[in-house]
Amino acid sequence: MTRRFSAMPRAYRVPIRQTFRRLRANFRRLVTKSWLLSGCYYRCRGARLSGHPGEEIWYFAYGANMDDSTFRIRRGIRSREYRSGRVKGYRLRFNLDGRPKGRSAPANLHPDPDAEVWGVLYRITRRELLRLDLTEGVPGRGYRHVEIEAQDRNGRVIPAVTYMAQGKEIDGKPSLRYIMLIREGARAHGLPENYIRFLEAVEHVQ
Secondary structure, rough: OHHHHHEEEEEEEEHHHHHHHHHHHHHHHHHHOOOHHHHHHHHHHHOOOOOOOOEEEEEOOOOOHHOOHHHHOOOOOOEEEEEEEEEEEEEEEEOOOEEEEEEEOOOOOEEEEEEEEEEEEEEEEHHHHHHHHHOOOOHHHHHHEEEEEEEEEOOOOOOOOOOOEEOOOOOOOOHHHHHHHHHHHHHHOOOHHHHHHHOOOOOOOO
């Protein structure tokens, strides 16, 4: 079957892949409408759906979700509260494969005891996190949920959930649009100037 598929002319392969992606996306949307079905789906994918749909949690965004229009409009999520914060013991890397492959590397967290990553803490419900998972490809072979302890600007420790993936050894480069969303989100939420300078120094795909 694989051989037959790869032997198909490219003009046929691309629409077939697009159809599979649409079917998969529609299936995931259907599943997310039921908390029970979602729990079964997550278990089948080797993950676990915690809590109950109305439970409020903190989500730590360090990538494009720091941008307000991306989070509210594109993701369709309106947080009850948000604040800037940081996570110690991690470093920001761009070591994942995005789309198109080789032309866009999404942000990722990488353990590093001497580093820290700044971002935005959003207070959302478990059901909203489920919807956010849909946009981030969770559960799957990429990002997964990671429970962390973040600190807000006042030093208050806040247990939160974020996304992390098994990245590649060598970093790629984000697209210009992607890194601009991160930079704009960082400025809008008043992240430290030295961190904004770090983001401005990140090279993007030409």
